[in-house]
Amino acid sequence: MKTQVAIIGAGPAGLLLGHLLRAEGIEVVVIERAAPDYVLGRIRAGVLERTTTDLMDRLGLGARMHAEGLPHDGFHLADGERLIRIDIEALTGKKVMVYGQTEVTRDLMEAAPERGLEIIYEAGDVALHAVDSDAPYVTYSKDGVTYRIDAQFFCGCDGFHGPSRKAVPASVAKAYEKVYPFGWLGILADVPPCHHELIYANHDRGFALASMRSESRSRYYIQVPLDEKIEEWPDDRLWDELATRLGPEAAANMTRGPALEKSIAPLRSFVFEPMRYGRLMLAGDSAHIVPPTGAKGLNLAASDVHYLSEALIGYFKRGYADAVAGYSDKALARVWKSERFSWQLTKLMHRFPDGDAFDRRMQVAELDYIASSHAAQTTIAENYVGLSL
Structure with missing residues (x-):
């Protein structure tokens, strides 16, 4: 098989990119290792920046998001009994949308057949070859048969553990990580x-x-040690802990119920450079991970997709080779700003095992400053809703 662009990974980043390219008449094949039900079963982010919602609207796929999603014009930072409201709409003129990543993925998946976006699910042993040449190709296995796809470009949207990043040689790669x-x-x-x-x-x-x-489904989290076991947290204990940590106002309005899903996720900050090597471009979690504190994971992937789609559309429709060449630098500039915000908010709101009384006083001082400073709240708000592309 031959195509212009092969996308590795059918999560929201890969599907969003595929739809944007197909809308411009570019030939695309998406390759996904898992089955559709597994892809939809991943429980992920729920806060969408304007960048993400605008891309869905651009594709004409935002109707359910606007009908069922919850527009939010603010959020709160809590310290003890105090709630500090960050009025993001008043401070930035923008809102965010609460709409689960699973629902974004579902909307993109269901629209694929009628829009001619080919997705190959349950593709095993995916490997990228000769990505630094003029004749790159990808191989995969399905039902005991090995297949090959020749493409002009590969887009690695296959997450932190996928094969795309591994196709970049160590001699040109640099990874930055904080666990x-x-x-x-x-x-x-x-x-x-x-x-x-x-x-x-x-x-x-x-x-x-x-x-x-x-309005009828809630998602709660608490910080736990890395060696904590799910079995140690029956529902009642978890609800009690949430009521304590969130404070009396939240506790008084908390409705308890059985867990539909319960899991422990480690936190890390990770950036891989470059995000382009030869004919391969990386996007989303294959190139960077942010702690979820700032709600940046899916939204940062969407900004990658914006830059990457513009680069590939420019290349195929207008012959702009420089757009592809400049993708990595442009994407990384925004990646590092989002990493900074997520890292900063994580430091502010968590208790670190090696933290001392001085560290705690710094957190209190910072929260006091935020509570009383319009400038500090504006900085937080503009980062939370997403910096301009």
Whole structure:
């Protein structure tokens, strides 16, 4: 098989990129190792920046998002009994949208057949070859048969553990990583949220987050040690801990219910450079990971897709080779700004095992400053809604 662009990975980044390219008449094949049900079963982010919602609208796929999503014009930072509201709409003129990543993926998947976006699911042993040549190709196996696809460009949207990043030789690669000494224990439950906006809480016992996926489905997290076991957290214990850490106002409005899903996710900051090597471009988690504190993971992938789609459309439709050449530098400039915000908010709102009394006083001083400073709140708000592309 031959195509102009082969996309590795059918998560939201790969599907979004595929739709944008197909809308311009560019030949695309998406290769995904998992089955569709598995892809939709991944529980991920739920806060969408304007960049992400604008791309869905550009494709004409935002109707369900606008009908079922929850526009948010603010969020809260909590410290003890105090709630500090960040009025993002008043400070930036923008809102964010609460709409689960699973639902974004579903919308993109369901629109693929009628829009001519070919997706090959359950493709095993995916490997990229000769990506630094004029004749790159990818191989994969399915039902015991090995297949080959020749493409002019490859787009690695296959996540942190996918094969795309491994195709970049170590001699030209540089990875930056910070692994945090804790994880997030999350619970998803079909109960109304305890607050109509997100609450990020810094408590003596550790960080907590009150979030939601809809008006009847809530998502909560608490900070736990990396060696913590799910079995040690029955539902009642987790709800009690959330009530303590989120504070009395949230606790009074909290509805408890059985967990639909419960998991522990480690936190890391990671950036891989360059995001382009030869005929291969990386996007999303294959190139960078952010701690979820700043709600940047999916949105940062969407900004990659924006830059990458513009580069490839420029190349194929207008002959702009420089657009492809400049993709990595342009994407990384925004990546590092998002990494900075997520790292900064993580430091502010979590308790670190090696933290001392001085570190705690610095957190208190910073939160006091944020509570009283329009400038500080504006900085947080403009980063939270997403910096301009």
